Amino acid sequence: xxxxxxxxxxxxxxxxxxxxxxxxxxxxxxxxxxxxxxxxxxxxxxxxxxxxxxxxxxxxxxxxxxxxxxxxxxxxxxxxxxxxxxxxxxxxxxxxxxxxxxxxxxxxxxxxxxxxxxxxxxxxxxxxxxxxx
Amino acid sequence: xxxxxxxxxxxxxxxxxxxxxxxxxxxxxxxxxxxxxxxxxxxxxxxxxxxxxxxxxxxxxxxxxxxxxxxxxxxxxxxxxxxxxxxxxxxxxxxxxxxxxxxxxxxxxxxxxxxxxxxxxxxxxxxxxxxxx
Amino acid sequence: xxxxxxxxxxxxxxxxxxxxxxxxxxxxxxxxxxxxxxxxxxxxxxxxxxxxxxxxxxxxxxxxxxxxxxxxxxxxxxxxxxxxxxxxxxxxxxxxxxxxxxxxxxxxxxxxxxxxxxxxxxxxxxxxxxxxx
Amino acid sequence: xxxxxxxxxxxxxxxxxxxxxxxxxxxxxxxxxxxxxxxxxxxxxxxxxxxxxxxxxxxxxxxxxxxxxxxxxxxxxxxxxxxxxxxxxxxxxxxxxxxxxxxxxxxxxxxxxxxxxxxxxxxxxxxxxxxxx
DNA sequence: GTGGTCTAGACCACA
DNA sequence: GTGGTCTAGACCACC
Numbered sequence: 001x002x003x004x005x006x007x008x009x010x011x012x013x014x015x016x017x018x019x020x021x022x023x024x025x026x027x028x029x030x031x032x033x034x035x036x037x038x039x040x041x042x043x044x045x046x047x048x049x050x051x052x053x054x055x056x057x058x059x060x061x062x063x064x065x066x067x068x069x070x071x072x073x074x075x076x077x078x079x080x081x082x083x084x085x086x087x088x089x090x091x092x093x094x095x096x097x098x099x100x101x102x103x104x105x106x107x108x109x110x111x112x113x114x115x116x117x118x119x120x121x122x123x124x125x126x127x128x129x130x131x132x133x
Numbered sequence: 134x135x136x137x138x139x140x141x142x143x144x145x146x147x148x149x150x151x152x153x154x155x156x157x158x159x160x161x162x163x164x165x166x167x168x169x170x171x172x173x174x175x176x177x178x179x180x181x182x183x184x185x186x187x188x189x190x191x192x193x194x195x196x197x198x199x200x201x202x203x204x205x206x207x208x209x210x211x212x213x214x215x216x217x218x219x220x221x222x223x224x225x226x227x228x229x230x231x232x233x234x235x236x237x238x239x240x241x242x243x244x245x246x247x248x249x250x251x252x253x254x255x256x257x258x259x260x261x262x263x264x265x266x
Numbered sequence: 267x268x269x270x271x272x273x274x275x276x277x278x279x280x281x282x283x284x285x286x287x288x289x290x291x292x293x294x295x296x297x298x299x300x301x302x303x304x305x306x307x308x309x310x311x312x313x314x315x316x317x318x319x320x321x322x323x324x325x326x327x328x329x330x331x332x333x334x335x336x337x338x339x340x341x342x343x344x345x346x347x348x349x350x351x352x353x354x355x356x357x358x359x360x361x362x363x364x365x366x367x368x369x370x371x372x373x374x375x376x377x378x379x380x381x382x383x384x385x386x387x388x389x390x391x392x393x394x395x396x397x398x399x
Numbered sequence: 400x401x402x403x404x405x406x407x408x409x410x411x412x413x414x415x416x417x418x419x420x421x422x423x424x425x426x427x428x429x430x431x432x433x434x435x436x437x438x439x440x441x442x443x444x445x446x447x448x449x450x451x452x453x454x455x456x457x458x459x460x461x462x463x464x465x466x467x468x469x470x471x472x473x474x475x476x477x478x479x480x481x482x483x484x485x486x487x488x489x490x491x492x493x494x495x496x497x498x499x500x501x502x503x504x505x506x507x508x509x510x511x512x513x514x515x516x517x518x519x520x521x522x523x524x525x526x527x528x529x530x531x532x
Numbered sequence: 533g534t535g536g537t538c539t540a541g542a543c544c545a546c547a
Numbered sequence: 548g549t550g551g552t553c554t555a556g557a558c559c560a561c562c
Contacts, residue, residue: 539556
């Protein structure tokens with residue numbers, strides 16, 4: 001896993017890093033059960049404050065993506081600790097709504113959206129295979 | 134023009150709305166010379182603070198996209214720069230990528246995503262008709 | 267609403283205060299839509315660090331009990347923003363499990379538990395009526 | 400004696416287990432002179448660090464509740480102080496109160512609570528039989 | 533005025 | 548060693 005944040009970017013550091021971890025888990029770069037760097041190590045590596053890492057790990061644990069065991073460290077959670085089906089679909093739908101509004105405002109149709117979605121899904125599978133293979 | 138902001142979204146209200154106006158101009162939904170809603174009308178419609186609208190109009194006027202004529206209202210300035218098709222698809226694809234990462238993390242498949250997308254598009258059309266009709 | 271925390275207690279300050287707010291909402295002392303004290307005001311009142319209040323409000327917003335609107339303040343959320351039925355039952359069941367384990371270890375039976383539960387529910391309704399009435 | 404700890408609970412593991420032993424002694428489930436599991440057996444059973452067990456046994460010995468005899472194991476010391484019925488019901492009621500507050504906040508009724516309690520009690524009995532049988 | 537983010541550094545509890 | 552909590556104080560963005 002390659003760690004990097006840009007403190008100068010408009011997006012807050014903690015949000016950049018959360019996205020990075022989420023993508024890592026989604027693509028398989030961070031497998032279930034894998035141990036994440038300790039709070040202090042990651043803070044030192046990225047030259048940011050440890051509390052910022054604490055915030056990120058805490059937030060991702062609340063979302064069910066990470067598990068933390070005191071004195072041991074923080075780990076990638078398995079799929080077992082996840083939310084209900086309806087809850088998960090609601091979260092994804094929220095994201096899709098953002099894409100739909102964007103598309104409508106830019107003059108794209110529902111058909112365009114489905115085409116783009118298929119294209120991005122395909123590309124996403126490619127990244128995943130690299131990590132698995 | 135379809136106006137919508139989400140006060141709960143991470144993106145600040147004023148930025149959501151500025152983006153919407155810029156995109157409206159980019160796609161032609163807001164033609165050169167078109168009149169924008171008055172500050173108080175738009176504030177009432179979106180249930181947000183009128184000062185927020187004032188800030189947006191002022192900022193866009195500073196950027197040269199809008200023109201304010203005392204006592205008449207705010208209008209789209211001439212010579213709007215339309216985005217290319219590829220550019221617009223790139224913006225929408227970014228949003229879709231966010232939805233895909235979320236979906237993979239939550240154990241949903243590409244098929245699930247297409248199903249949810251279709252459902253949300255349908256619902257979005259319904260809401261739109263209510264506003265138009 | 268009466269605010270009080272004990273920095274000397276074993277339970278962390280933020281957890282004490284979270285419980286207090288939850289009980290306030292549950293009993294009706296904090297009605298839906300009510301505005302909570304600002305981060306700075308509450309911190310000054312309780313003589314604790316503002317960041318501790320921020321942590322509490324953030325956590326309760328994640329749980330869907332509070333809503334925060336930037337520049338306006340933090341408010342008690344309505345019942346509409348709540349979780350799915352299954353999700354809510356899961357959260358409550360976790361608490362009940364704790365009570366069951368405690369009961370078994372102390373030699374109480376399932377019948378005892380139901381009797382105690384009925385008694386505590388009754389007492390809880392009384393508190394609620396005081397706030398409503 | 401039914402042994403169980405939850406590494407994800409807010410309460411630290413060592414405190415959960417210490418409470419369990421104290422309650423076992425209080426109710427008589429662990430009679431005076433009874434032998435406790437060996438450090439490594441209990442650690443393996445609960446999938447926790449053996450050092451944690453050592454810490455608990457040492458602390459309880461310091462409190463005079465346990466006695467360690469080299470090469471033989473750890474035993475319950477004499478003259479255990481049993482809690483009164485009222486005292487035990489009070490401890491369980493505290494746990495139930497937590498469940499009630501959570502339930503009210505999540506919009507569940509007293510009837511829901513009783514239903515969930517019955518369901519969890521039933522499930523708990525099943526697990527118990529598996530361990531006994 | 534409001535909350536959001538981040539830093540620096542302390543002390544504690546846990547495994 | 549690990550994470551958890553809290554303080555003090557900074558600067559920013561938002562309404």
